[in-house]
Amino acid sequence: MHIAGFLLKQRAGGRAPRRLLAVFLLIAVSFAAGMWTRGVIDRPLYADAGLTYIEDIPVTTDFLPEGSRARPGGPREIQYLVIHETDNYSVGADAAAHNSFVHQNANAASDVVSWHYTVDDHEIYHHLPDDEPAYHAGDQMQKDGGNANGIGIELCVNEDGNYEQTLINAERLCARLLIEYDLKPAKALKKHQDFSGKVCPAKLIGSDRWDAFCAGVTERYEALKAADENASTAG
Numbered sequence: 001m002h003i004a005g006f007l008l009k010q011r012a013g014g015r016a017p018r019r020l021l022a023v024f025l026l027i028a029v030s031f032a033a034g035m036w037t038r039g040v041i042d043r044p045l046y047a048d049a050g051l052t053y054i055e056d057i058p059v060t061t062d063f064l065p066e067g068s069r070a071r072p073g074g075p076r077e078i079q080y081l082v083i084h085e086t087d088n089y090s091v092g093a094d095a096a097a098h099n100s101f102v103h104q105n106a107n108a109a110s111d112v113v114s115w116h117y118t119v120d121d122h123e124i125y126h127h128l129p130d131d132e133p134a135y136h137a138g139d140q141m142q143k144d145g146g147n148a149n150g151i152g153i154e155l156c157v158n159e160d161g162n163y164e165q166t167l168i169n170a171e172r173l174c175a176r177l178l179i180e181y182d183l184k185p186a187k188a189l190k191k192h193q194d195f196s197g198k199v200c201p202a203k204l205i206g207s208d209r210w211d212a213f214c215a216g217v218t219e220r221y222e223a224l225k226a227a228d229e230n231a232s233t234a235g
C-alpha cells in the first residue's frame, strides 16, 4: 500500500517518465559494458593464421581443450613447418578421423601426441593455435626444436584418399603459413626426420619426393608473395 502510494505520488509529480528513462539508460549502459567485457574475454590470446579456406579447401578449426596434456600452451616463436605423414593407410583414416583421434587422446596417461594441422585430399583440420608448441617431432621441448618451434602438419595416406591431391593441399597450406609468419621456404620447411631421425614423412622420403614437395611449396609461396606485392602496389 505504501509503495503503491509512493508510485502514485511520483506519477502525479511527473517524475516517472524521467525515472523510466534513467532505468532504461542504466540497462543500455550495462548491456554495452557486458558486450565489451565479453569481447575482451573472447579475444584470442594466441596468434593464429585463422584460415577458413585455402582456395577451395575448407579448413576446420577444432582446437584441443586448453589445459589438456596435449596442449602445453604458448606462446612461442614459429620457425618451422614440420611435415609428417600419419602412416595410417586404413580406409577412412582422413583428416576428420585424425581430428577425432587427437581429441580423444588429448589427456592420455602416456605417449601424448599433438600437432597443428591434418591435411587430406578434400579438407584440412586445425587442432592447435599456430603459436603454441605441440608433441609431434619427438624432441621434447628442446630450444629451436620441432616441438617447441614448429607447426606440425600431418598428411593423410589413407588408401581411399588421393595422395597426390593431399600433397597439393599441403603445398597450399605451407605456402600460406610461410607468408603468414614471414618464413623462408628453404629454412622453414622441415621433415619430422630432421628433428628425431624417425623416417617421417615415410612415403615422401621413400619415393624420393621430398625435394619436389619443397619445390612445389616454394613455387606457390613465390606466387602468393608476387600477388601480395601486386595488390599492395595497386592499392
Ligand SMILES: [Zn+2]
Residues within 6 Å of the ligand: 083, 084, 085, 136, 192, 198, 200, 201
Ligand atoms: Zn612424423
